[in-house]
Amino acid sequence: MLTLHVVPDAFSAEECDRIIRLAAAQPAAEARLVGQRDHDMRRADLVWLDDIPGTGWVMDRLIDVVAEANRQVFDFALTEFAESPQVARYGAERQGHFDWHSDIGEGALAGRRKLTLVVQLSASEAYEGGSLEVMPAAHRLTAPRALGTAALFPAFALHRVTPVTAGARASLTVWAHGPAFR
Ligand SMILES: O=C(O)CCC(=O)C(=O)O
Numbered sequence: 342m343l344t345l346h347v348v349p350d351a352f353s354a355e356e357c358d359r360i361i362r363l364a365a366a367q368p369a370a371e372a373r374l375v376g377q378r379d380h381d382m383r384r385a386d387l388v389w390l391d392d393i394p395g396t397g398w399v400m401d402r403l404i405d406v407v408a409e410a411n412r413q414v415f416d417f418a419l420t421e422f423a424e425s426p427q428v429a430r431y432g433a434e435r436q437g438h439f440d441w442h443s444d445i446g447e448g449a450l451a452g453r454r455k456l457t458l459v460v461q462l463s464a465s466e467a468y469e470g471g472s473l474e475v476m477p478a479a480h481r482l483t484a485p486r487a488l489g490t491a492a493l494f495p496a497f498a499l500h501r502v503t504p505v506t507a508g509a510r511a512s513l514t515v516w517a518h519g520p521a522f523r
Pocket residue numbers: 427429439444459473500502512513514
C-alpha cells in the first residue's frame with residue numbers, strides 16, 4: 342500500500358538522546374545534493390551513521406522496523422540497505438530545511454531506493470517549524486512530531502522539511518533498496 346506509515350516509539354527517548362550525542366561528537370558535513378545547483382534546496386548538517394563507532398544497535402533496530410512495516414504495509418521487493426543511515430540537524434540559526442523532493446535519485450545507489458524511514462530524534466518542544474510533510478498520494482500528510490516516532494513512506498513520494506524557526510530538529514533517515522519498481 343502506498344501510504345505514510347507511522348511507528349510510535351521505534352526508539353526510546355534515552356536512545357534518541359544517545360544517537361544525538363554520538364552524532365554530535367562527529368565532524369558534520371554540509372548537506373550537498375549531487376548535481377544540485379540550487380544550494381538552498383537543503384540546509385542541514387549531516388553525519389553518516391556508518392562513520393560512528395558503537396551504533397550497530399541503531400542499524401539493527403532500523404532493520405527490524407523496516408522489515409515489520411514492509412511485511413504489514415508496503416510489501417515491496419526489498420533486498421538490502423545499500424547506503425549508510427544519515428543523522429541530520431536542521432537549526433534555526435540558518436532556517437534549516439529540505440524542500441520538496443523524492444528520494445529516488447540518479448546515482449547507482451540512490452536510484453535503487455524504495456522505502457524511506459525517518460525517525461524524529463528531537464522532542465517536539467525543542468524546535469518550531471521543522472515539519473516533515475509527505476505526499477504519498479494526493480494529500481499532504483504531516484509526520485507526527487513525537488520523539489522516537491518512525492515515519493515510513495515509498496521513496497518516490499514527494500516530501501519536505503519546513504524551515505526550522507526556533508531551536509533545532511534532528512532526524513535519522515535510512516533507505517531500503519531493491520529492484521526497480523514494476
Ligand atoms: O529529515 C527529515 O525529516 C527528512 C530527510 C530526508 O528527506 C532525506 O534525507 O532525504
